[in-house]
Amino acid sequence: MQLGAEDTSSIxxxxxxxxxxxxxxxxxxHKHGGDMNKAAEALLGGDKGEDHWSTQVQRHNTPESSYxxxxxxxxxQVTPAPAGSEIDLTGESDPYQTIPAASFGPSNRAPxxxxxxxxxxxxxxxxxxxxxxxxxxxxxxxxxxxxxxxxEEKDTFELTQHVREGGRPxxxxxxxxxxxxxxxxxxxxYHVPQVRAAVAQxxxxxxxxxxxxxxxxxxxxNLVELFTNMDLAQLAVIVDVxxxxxxxxxxxxxxxxxxxxxxxxAMLNNLGGTLEEYLSARTELIPLFNFTHVNxxxxxxxxxxxxxxxxxxxxxxxxxxxxxxxIQRLSSILSRYEEGKSSHDVIVDPSQMxxxxxxxxxxxxxxxxxxxxxxxxxxxKTFYLDRFMFRNLELANRKKAQEQQYQREIQDLTSQREAxxxxxxxxxxxxxxxxxxxxxxxxxxxxxxxxxQTLDYTVNQLKDVLTMVESKVEGIDRRIQExxxxxxxxxxxxxxxQFRYDLRAVLMHTGLPGRKQMYSxxxxxxxxxxxxxxxxxxxxxxxxxxxxxxxxxxxxxxFLLLYSMHxxxxxxxxxxxxxxxxxxxxxENNRKFLSMLPPEIASKAKKRRSLPIPPTTPRSTTPSRTxxxxxxQRSATLGPRPSPVSRSNSKxxxxxxxx
Numbered sequence: 001m002q003l004g005a006e007d008t009s010s011i012x013x014x015x016x017x018x019x020x021x022x023x024x025x026x027x028x029x030h031k032h033g034g035d036m037n038k039a040a041e042a043l044l045g046g047d048k049g050e051d052h053w054s055t056q057v058q059r060h061n062t063p064e065s066s067y068x069x070x071x072x073x074x075x076x077q078v079t080p081a082p083a084g085s086e087i088d089l090t091g092e093s094d095p096y097q098t099i100p101a102a103s104f105g106p107s108n109r110a111p112x113x114x115x116x117x118x119x120x121x122x123x124x125x126x127x128x129x130x131x132x133x134x135x136x137x138x139x140x141x142x143x144x145x146x147x148x149x150x151x152e153e154k155d156t157f158e159l160t161q162h163v164r165e166g167g168r169p170x171x172x173x174x175x176x177x178x179x180x181x182x183x184x185x186x187x188x189x190y191h192v193p194q195v196r197a198a199v200a201q202x203x204x205x206x207x208x209x210x211x212x213x214x215x216x217x218x219x220x221x222n223l224v225e226l227f228t229n230m231d232l233a234q235l236a237v238i239v240d241v242x243x244x245x246x247x248x249x250x251x252x253x254x255x256x257x258x259x260x261x262x263x264x265x266a267m268l269n270n271l272g273g274t275l276e277e278y279l280s281a282r283t284e285l286i287p288l289f290n291f292t293h294v295n296x297x298x299x300x301x302x303x304x305x306x307x308x309x310x311x312x313x314x315x316x317x318x319x320x321x322x323x324x325x326x327i328q329r330l331s332s333i334l335s336r337y338e339e340g341k342s343s344h345d346v347i348v349d350p351s352q353m354x355x356x357x358x359x360x361x362x363x364x365x366x367x368x369x370x371x372x373x374x375x376x377x378x379x380x381k382t383f384y385l386d387r388f389m390f391r392n393l394e395l396a397n398r399k400k401a402q403e404q405q406y407q408r409e410i411q412d413l414t415s416q417r418e419a420x421x422x423x424x425x426x427x428x429x430x431x432x433x434x435x436x437x438x439x440x441x442x443x444x445x446x447x448x449x450x451x452x453q454t455l456d457y458t459v460n461q462l463k464d465v466l467t468m469v470e471s472k473v474e475g476i477d478r479r480i481q482e483x484x485x486x487x488x489x490x491x492x493x494x495x496x497x498q499f500r501y502d503l504r505a506v507l508m509h510t511g512l513p514g515r516k517q518m519y520s521x522x523x524x525x526x527x528x529x530x531x532x533x534x535x536x537x538x539x540x541x542x543x544x545x546x547x548x549x550x551x552x553x554x555x556x557x558x559f560l561l562l563y564s565m566h567x568x569x570x571x572x573x574x575x576x577x578x579x580x581x582x583x584x585x586x587x588e589n590n591r592k593f594l595s596m597l598p599p600e601i602a603s604k605a606k607k608r609r610s611l612p613i614p615p616t617t618p619r620s621t622t623p624s625r626t627x628x629x630x631x632x633q634r635s636a637t638l639g640p641r642p643s644p645v646s647r648s649n650s651k652x653x654x655x656x657x658x659x
Contacts, residue, residue, distance in 0.1 A: 010036050013442075018043035040442055162236040162535075163597065165604045167524045170230045171535045175241045180515035180534075181260050181507075182248050183240070185267045185560070186223075187532060188505035190230050191522035192564045193572055194352040195275075198288050199227050200576045202278045214242035219274055222246045228582040234590045234605045237535045247271060260509045260518055261559040265314055265357045268560070272313050286565075289313045291351040294390060298397070299341045309348055313355070319377060320361045326379040326561070330356075334388055335400070342397070346390040350499055354385070356561040376549050379561055381503050381542065386496040399490050406487040410480055417476045420469055429473075432466045500566040506545055507561075511554025521545045525572045 007029070013036075014025035020043060027049030032038040042049075164170060169191065172183040189195045202224060207217050222243045229238060249270050256262035272289035279288055290311050297305040315330070323329050334345045358377065387396040421429050439459045445452035506521040519533035521540065531540045551557040578586075594602040 007034065010034075010039075014039055014043060020048075024048050037442070037444055037446075040438075163594075163601055163605050164234050164236045167526055167528060168236065168537050168539070169522055169524065169530050169532060170233060170235065171237045171532050171537050172226075172230070172244075173237055173239050173535045174244050175239060176244075177515045179244045179248065180518055181263045182244050182267045184507050184518060184520045184532070185264050185271070186226070186244070186247065187230070188507060188520050188522055188560070188562055189268075189271065190227055191524070192353055192504045192562055193525070193567055194288060194564050196227060196231075196576055198275060198279055198285075199224055200578050202275070204579065204581075205278070212242070214245040216246055216249065219246045220278060223271070223274075224579065225582045228578040229586055231576060231578065232583060232586045232590070234593055236537065239535075258513075260507070260556075261357055261359050264507060264560045265316070268355055268357075269313060287349070287351045289351055289353060289355075291354075292348045293345055294348055296344045296346060296390070296393060297341065298344070298393075313351075314357045315354065316357045316359070318359045318361055324375050324377050326356065326377060327383055330388070331400075344393060346393055347385065347388055348390045350385055350389070350565075353562065353564040354501055356563070358557075358559050358561065360555045360557055376547065376552055377558060379503070379506075379546065379558070381546065382566070383501055383563075384491070384497050385499040385501055387491050389499070392496060395493075395495055396491075399493075399496070403487050403490045406483045406490070410483050410487070413476050413480050413483075417473055417480075420473055420476075429466070429469060432462055432469070436462045436466065501563040502566050503545075503561065504564050505560075505562040506548075506558050508548060508550055509556045509559050511551040511556030521548075 011022060011025045011029055014020070014029060015022055018025070018040065025039075025043065028042050028047055029036075029039045031047075031049045032042060169187065172187050174180060174183045202220060204224065205220055207221065211217050213222070226238075226240075226243055247270070248267060252266040252270060256266050268289075275288060276290055279285060290313050292309045293312055294309050295305075295307040317326070317329055317333065319329050323332060336343045356379075360377075386392050387399070421427065423431075436459055439455050439462070443455055445455060504523060508519050508521070510517040516534050519531055521529055521531055521544075523529050529540050529542055529545050531538050531544075548558075577583075590605075594605055
């Protein structure tokens with residue numbers, strides 16, 4: 001039987017009014033001979049029209065109806081509706097007691113995907129039974145990643161495609177895939193302005209002339225020349241064989257396994273300790289990596305125990321999806337409150353740079369977790385360290401108590417709102433609106449004046465209730481917004497805004513194997529953000545950096561955040577002066593490289609203003625090796641080998657690990 005346009009719209013309206021499927025609405029609609037009012041009242045009374053449908057199915061399943069379309073079938077037996085299947089909506093009882101349990105009014109539900117039309121000529125997915133399409137897509141992504149992991153690209157590049165244009169960063173690509181994480185850490189450190197300036201000022205140590213380029217004793221030489229090339233070189237990609245191994249302590253990296261977070265922390269510890277050793281002589285400088293911190297125990301807000309100061313270089317933060325704001329998570333880790341007492345890890349002397357080593361542990365219910373429960377970590381573009389410092393402990397605690405009071409009031413108001421707007425798991429406000437729609441648009445008096453008065457009375461009463469509820473909800477929402485603004489602004493006082501830190505770099509991991517599954521976001525001196533994935537460098541928006549959801553469902557995502565003290569635009573753009581022993585060969589190699597390219601390609605190269613080259617400390621007049629250009633086709637050879645002088649061992653900065 002085909003339905004007319006009018007019948008179709010009537011059935012759709014019945015579906016919306018009674019919250020039933022199309023077939024049920026069609027059965028009841030035809031059972032009552034197309035009378036919209038009777039069909040609606042029957043559906044609201046619980047009539048599903050099964051008895052009427054069974055006779056129709058029996059007729060159409062007979063051999064006659066199957067093979068002979070015009071053959072007479074058995075007479076249709078329509079069973080009368082059971083007594084009480086209709087509800088008198090116009091009775092004199094309390095109108096609040098006669099509100100049907102079902103929803104009325106136009107439906108705002110999403111279309112049921114089971115009823116969507118699919119073109120018959122499209123290929124059907126071969127997803128195995130029992131596996132959702134989302135899981136299958138994830139499996140496909142893992143398979144593609146494994147294929148990429150097996151077939152690493154060779155270090156062969158077209159020179160014309162790898163001219164460094166504009167202010168784009170240099171991509172540092174190690175020949176060994178196992179050093180991909182180390183390369184991202186070095187590149188990220190270069191884009192921390194305080195680190196870049198400090199490396200340029202390091203006095204180069206003397207090392208034996210016969211030491212291999214990849215030996216750790218040459219780490220400082222290699223790092224300074226590598227940074228020089230990352231600043232001055234016109235190549236977009238530096239492919240390295242021997243330099244990065246000199247910056248990595250193999251015994252430390254072996255302990256970390258394949259976890260990018262642990263490998264990055266080990267690499268950062270090693271480089272931080274090496275640099276701090278050579279910068280420690282300059283007592284006028286704030287430490288670059290190392291900050292000092294203590295543990296303070298308070299009883300009734302009075303200090304009772306203060307531990308010895310400890311040196312830290314990295315702040316380790318674990319999060320599980322229940323608290324995914326970096327600063328809030330840091331606050332809950334560093335400060336622990338009990339009845340009448342509290343314990344606080346606070347910083348005594350800050351460092352110029354702060355590194356956050358992140359580890360995601362997916363919270364589970366039982367043995368599994370719904371993928372929809374995973375949310376990305378929220379880390380700010382800038383924040384103030386003052387609330388975590390020893391000298392501000394008393395003020396920070398008062399502000400914390402104030403913040404907690406705001407949060408408690410927000411929770412109470414949220415509970416009140418829930419009680420007003422939800423009943424038995426349903427949206428109470430929407431149910432009221434649906435009921436009003438039914439009494440105004442669907443129920444008809446049919447000329448009965450008494451019935452019309454009852455309908456009008458019911459509508460007015462329901463509208464009054466709706467107005468009252470919406471007014472209360474609006475007031476609650478307004479107060480919640482005020483409290484949220486107060487809570488967000490509670491630390492916004494001058495005393496807690498002296499040490500500002502800005503985000504400089506973010507290291508990401510998708511959770512899949514392969515060097516292309518790790519990448520970095522770094523910001524240049526002009527404030528532009530760049531993404532480096534293997535040897536590809538692309539410009540991205542700041543929003544992308546702060547909201548990248550990569551690795552969200554694989555316990556991955558951001559694993560290292562680098563912040564450093566705020567600098568003015570003038571300080572950020574101040575050029576770095578590199579040692580002549582490295583800068584001069586780099587500029588010469590730039591000239592040679594660009595001369596090999598067509599003029600239209602060479603013109604795209606990064607332009608920079610010429611700088612006076614500072615004098616270097618006199619060294620061996622006949623170095624055994626001169627600086628050679630970091631070629632993208634072969635291993636980089638860095639720096640001259642000075643005359644032999646012994647070198648002391650580097651100390652490694654401690655890691656601030658908070659459980």
